[in-house]
Amino acid sequence: MANPTLRVSKELADIQKGSDLSLAVAVRERNVRNIRALIIGPPETPYEFGFFEFKLHIPSDYPFKSPRVQAITTNGGRTRFNPNIYAEGKVCLSILGTWRTENDGESWSTAQGIESVLISIQSLMSSNPYENEPGYESYKVTEPEAANYAAKIRHETLRISVIQRLESILAISDPTLDPDALSKTARQTSSKKVKYTLDDDDDGTPISDTSDIADRDESPDLHGSDDDDDEFDPFKDLFKHRFLWYYDPYLAAIERASNSVKDSQKFIMAPFEFGSNTMDGRFHYDKLKARIERIRNALDAETASWAEHSKLTREKHNSISHRLQRTFEQTREWYKTHSATNIELSLVDKNPFVWALTLIGRNNTDLAGGAINIRINFSLRFPDEQPRVKVTTKLFHHRINSIGVLCYRPEKPEDIKSHIEGVITAIEDENPAYDPRTLVNPDAAALRWDGEDGLKKYRRRLRRSVEDSWES
Incomplete structure (x- = not known):
């Protein structure tokens, strides 16, 4: 039987080079058959811009047999995010063979692949996940039972998949938790972790001990299972960038949701939730908002620290600093010699790790007459750690949020130009x-795609902010 490695490598490369901002994959070089995957929750659903991680194991007879999949965004095995995504990590899908179907067209075939598996999982993250449970397909999202289920998923998507995940990466402790209780929870969970194995001889049956599930108060470092691959955490930098992108949408979601529930209101259990496979808890949107602000402040401080650390490397004649300096000079010269370009480049405080870019608005465009100032901060670990771009000129634009973070995607992440x-x-x-997925300014986006009248209002506000740019 053919080795699946070549096909898997090609599939991974296609996903990584693709334009889908909601999917990401990563592997360790020593074994491309063990894959870490990320699905970002679809807009306009309770999962909106949440970070949902999965482990995929590719069997030796792939593609004749489907990958095995384990969800690892489960709050340490305590939270079931969907009727088909269990707290112990099992993902029920007909194409994975973990869900019975009488329709052969819904079963696995060699024409399918890793991306189709991820898209199928993403399709479960709908605006009405209640209907994914057999026997409840007829419930509309407007009905109380379905609405209650969606409401708590929205809260926990923010709390667990976004806030808790970033707090773990940034080593931020939640001050609303009792440290003693948190320590106790961590000890309980580490001794009773729920595990869904992905070994070659796995028959797809969850292996779990749910007799003593830990308290639901989160422990920020408990986001996965306890196998040998836990130290592999490839999406840390991506999480930081996407959090900054979606800062405004997160706050907007909190604002909308907090108007429909009371503080400390208890989650309502769905009839199909039982044992450990539940989503239990209470609504605390004020706390979530405060925690989002702390994460943002921590990321701002981290970005500022890049510039400070880079000063030390310059003093030591560090090779990274020299390479960035040379790249800056070459890039600035390139733009100077191309008359069609409309940008100016300089270094902030002569620091090659902090670039200042001024974009001059072209004639006969909405940006005409504007001078848009942009700051680009580089890390010592570039390109493994991607630059952070902030538009310091206040601009009303659907791709620029209220804190100036620009949503963009380079064709070649390793290339500064x-x-x-x-x-x-x-x-x-x-x-x-x-x-x-690119609309990081909800107010601007709402106008930009609200018919001709909305577009006119959007353009007026954009032009007004451009005119003000000369005064800023």
């Missing part, structure tokens, strides 16, 4: 395709 081109394209594009 590709980043600059991505920045320019994101800001200048006057006829963007509608992609809700």
Whole structure:
């Protein structure tokens, strides 16, 4: 039988090079058959912009047999995010063979692959997950039972998959928790972790001990199972960037949801939730908002620390500093010699790790007459740690949020000029395709895609902010 490694490698490369902002995959070089995958929750659902991680194991007879999948965003095995995504990690899908179906068209075939598995899982994250449970397909999202189920998923998506995950990465403790209780929870959970194995001889049956599930108060470092692959955590930098992208949508979701529930209101259990396979808890949106602000402040401080650390490397004649300095000079020279370009580049405090970019608005565009200032901060670990881009000129733009973070994507993440081109394209594009994953300014996006009248209002506000740019 053919070795599946070549096919798997190609599939992974296609996903990584693809334009889908909601999927990411990573592997360790020593074994491409053990895959870490990320699905970002679809917009306009209770899962909106949540970070949901999965482990995929590719069997030796792939593609004749489907991958085995384990959900690891489960709050340490305590939270079931969907009728088909269990707290112990099992994902029920017909194409995975973990869900019975009489329709052969819904079963696994060699024409399918890793991306189709991830898209199938993502399809479970709908606006009405209640209907995924057999026997409850007829419930509309407007009915109380389905609405209550969606409401608590929305809360826990923010709390567990976003806030708890970033707090873990940034080593931020939640001050609303009792340290003694948190320590006790961590000890209980570490001794009673629920595990869904992905070994070659796994028959797909969850292996778990649910007799003593830990208290639901979160322990920030308990986001996965306890197998040998736990130290592999490839999406840390991506989480930070996406959190900054979606800062406004997160706050907007909290604002909307907090108007429909009371503080400390208890979650309502769905009839199909039982034992450890539940989503139990209470609504605490005020606390979530405060925790989001702490994460943002921590990321701002981390970005500022990059510039400080880089000063030390310059004093020591560090090779990274020299490479960035040379890249800056080459990039600035390139733009100077191309008359069609409309940008100016400089270094902040002569620091090659902090670039200042000024974008001059082109004539006959909504940006005409504007001078848009942009700051690009580089880490000592670039390109493994991607630059952080902030538009310091206050601009009303669907791709720029209230804290100035720009949503853009470079064609080549390792190439600095590709980043600059991505920045320019994101800001200048006057006829963007509608992609809700890039709409990081909810107010601007609501106008931009609200028919002709909305578009006119959007353009007026954009032009007004451009005119003000000369005064800022």
